[in-house]
Amino acid sequence: MPLLRIATYNIHKGVQGLGPTRRLEIHNLGHAVEQLDADIVCLQEVRKLHRREERYFTRWPELPQAEFLCPEGYFPVYQTNAKTKHGEHGNALLSRWPIVSQGHEDMSDHRFEQRGLLHVQVQVGRRTVHVLSIHLGLIAASRLRQIEQIGAYIQREIPRTAPVVVAGDFNDWGAKLRQTMNKLGLQDFVGERANTFPSRLPLTQLDFVYARGMKPSGLEVPRGRIWWRMSDHLPLIAEFKL
Structure with missing residues (x-):
């Protein structure tokens, strides 16, 4: 029974701090993603481009962040969610396994x-696994509506027997x-403690990995300091038996 290791990580657009004290962490994040040693890495707050930060x-x-963070031998997928005055950002997925297709809503x-939703x-192997990388809203009522939308999307787009x-x-x-x-x-x-936010002193879990058709394994x-310096979130890694 193959073991599937899935990580999720909000990278805070590769920059930490505010104003003139802000620092670029995208290079450290590149090493961090490799250290996760996950088969699939779901990333949130990923920059495609940002003209002001590029000048600063x-x-x-030079590469968009999803491609820059992609370890050798992995396949990157990115989808813009938000367009702003200086650029755009969204969700990404990096996979050790081949990509069959991608969609967005x-x-x-x-x-x-x-x-x-990416x-x-x-x-x-011989199984096709459907992975949704998401970043829900800040308002509780919005999150409930977004979960309902995810449920409708799964029912409409994904076969009932598929993981x-x-x-x-x-x-x-x-x-x-x-x-x-x-x-x-x-x-x-x-039942397992998995606090991911804020990274320096994690008090709660904001990041989750849910699954259907797979058995939780770990x-x-x-x-540690190297992790809380890179983003305001810590990564979460979940293992499943397919």
Whole structure:
């Protein structure tokens, strides 16, 4: 029974700090993604481009962040969610396994937050695994509507017998969405402490990996100074038996 290792990580657009004290962390994040040693890495707040930051930082990568962070031998997928005055950002997925297809759906609940769902089919041996990389809204009512939208999307776009993973930054303080996700047939690791936010002193879990058609095997949150310096979130790694 193959073991599938899935990570989710909000990288805060590769920059930490505010104003003139902000620092570029994208190069350190590149090493960090390799250290995760995950088969699939779901990333949120990934820059495709940002003209102002490109001028400010002398070592700003020439490649879009999803491609820059992609370890050798992996396949990158990126989809823009938000377009701003200086650039655009969204969700990404990096896969050790071949990509079969990719899709996207707008999940913006109101005009102040641009959100989206990235759907990637990954060929894991003889099985096709459907992975949804998401970043839900900051308002509780929005998140509930977005979960309903995810459920409708899965019912419409994914075969009933296919393995499904929904991973990302749920912005779910207190795991209030867990019951709703369970009703959709998606389970996570209940009972295991996996605080991911804020990274310096993690008090709560905002990042989750839910799955259908796979057996949970383990959960891990890397900790330490090298991790809390790179983003305001810590990565979450979940292992499943297919």
